[in-house]
Amino acid sequence: MYNAKAYSAASATAPLAADSIERRDLTETDVQIEILFCGICHSDLHMVRDEWGGAVYPIVPGHEIVGRVTQVGSAVTKFKFGDQVGVGCMVDSDGTCRQCKEGFEQFCPNMTLTYNSPDKHLGGVTYGGYSDSVVVDQRFVLRVPPNLDLAGVAPLLCAGITTYSPLRHWGAIEGKKVGVVGLGGLGHMGVKLAHAMGAHVVVFTTSEGKKEDALRIGAHEVVVSRNPDEMQQHMGSFDFILDTVAADHDINAYLNLLARDGNLTLVGAPPKPLEVAAFSLIIGRRSLSGSNIGGIAETQEMLDFCGEHNITADVEVIPIQQVNEAYDRLLKSDVKYRFSIDMASLKSA
Ligand code: NAP
Ligand code: ZN
Numbered sequence: 001m002y003n004a005k006a007y008s009a010a011s012a013t014a015p016l017a018a019d020s021i022e023r024r025d026l027t028e029t030d031v032q033i034e035i036l037f038c039g040i041c042h043s044d045l046h047m048v049r050d051e052w053g054g055a056v057y058p059i060v061p062g063h064e065i066v067g068r069v070t071q072v073g074s075a076v077t078k079f080k081f082g083d084q085v086g087v088g089c090m091v092d093s094d095g096t097c098r099q100c101k102e103g104f105e106q107f108c109p110n111m112t113l114t115y116n117s118p119d120k121h122l123g124g125v126t127y128g129g130y131s132d133s134v135v136v137d138q139r140f141v142l143r144v145p146p147n148l149d150l151a152g153v154a155p156l157l158c159a160g161i162t163t164y165s166p167l168r169h170w171g172a173i174e175g176k177k178v179g180v181v182g183l184g185g186l187g188h189m190g191v192k193l194a195h196a197m198g199a200h201v202v203v204f205t206t207s208e209g210k211k212e213d214a215l216r217i218g219a220h221e222v223v224v225s226r227n228p229d230e231m232q233q234h235m236g237s238f239d240f241i242l243d244t245v246a247a248d249h250d251i252n253a254y255l256n257l258l259a260r261d262g263n264l265t266l267v268g269a270p271p272k273p274l275e276v277a278a279f280s281l282i283i284g285r286r287s288l289s290g291s292n293i294g295g296i297a298e299t300q301e302m303l304d305f306c307g308e309h310n311i312t313a314d315v316e317v318i319p320i321q322q323v324n325e326a327y328d329r330l331l332k333s334d335v336k337y338r339f340s341i342d343m344a345s346l347k348s349a
Helices: 042-048 150-157 159-169 185-197 208-216 228-232 278-282 296-309 320-331 343-348
Strands: 002-008 017-023 030-040 065-072 084-087 090-092 133-137 177-181 200-205 221-224 238-243 258-266 287-290 315-319 338-342
Touching (some): 030 084, 030 150, 065 133, 065 150, 084 150, 090 133, 150 185, 159 238, 185 200, 200 208, 221 228, 315 320, 320 343
Parallel strands (some): 177 200, 177 238, 200 221, 315 338
Antiparallel strands (some): 030 133, 065 084
């Protein structure tokens, strides 16, 4: 065991503050990573403030990790010292169940989340990426394409895969009309990825001020969702809508924009249940689904796709000392479009 620097929250109402945590010594198949950047996902805020329930304190959030390999276990074959790597929302799974065998580790009943999951090595719970280093089994470590800027790569590990996976699954390809609801961390990645896949992309935003940015990053049209006339123009026309909203909102307004057999997939995870009107689905044989990050092979596929298309997140790089202020801004939808923490700042914490 060794000590690592981190930022943790002591309770649902406490601000994040500097802390020291234990990391395990490497097993044969482990990779030790010096964390260079970690994105701030809205899930971190939901978890730290215990909005979904189940938080165990102290909690060290962070599941959009990029860094450099500093050490490898004796049986590690995938990575070597100095490699640029990423870690997302998962650090382990049983590897034997049907979900794991079919590449869906995110649905494994024994999956270990990067933070706040039981830690089979040290007891207690796992600690995430708001830290200077982490030890992860090589199966859950991803290769980062060398041409991409690391601060902007970090958010791909959650926001990227969470939008890539359903866009692929529901066929966001040329000739399809795809909506993205909410231009935050997930939403802006959804726009970039759907554009690169060739779809016609329409952004729905509550923030009039994000219109120009939406067009710049690849939207073909932008709808200010508070404006009923603009919404009306798109009635019954979408093949697919990806809903990334983190708070309570009316999803019927979006279901009604779907064409026949259209699908709306929720990736946003508001703590309160959403109300669905039966007729929003019955008319047009529409469907409503959810999606949870993506498997490890698909995450690598997404990173390689981003490498090929030169896609990274638009980030505001901040020192860790500004993390609490960043959370407050996240709640106001005031981030362009992901905070990425420069972990070098932890040295002076
Ligand atoms: P974010 O950066 O805060 O973006 C959410 C966006 O939703 C905001 O920027 C805003 O966009 C819109 N929005 C916020 N409040 C709204 C409201 N009351 N009504 C309508 N629109 C609103 O958050 P994020 O990191 O992208 O995460 C979004 C959600 O996805 C969170 O709930 C998070 O926990 C969840 N998530 C799920 C998965 C998964 O695997 N399913 C993975 C990661 C995150 P505009 O300003 O454009 O309106
Ligand atoms: Zn996330």
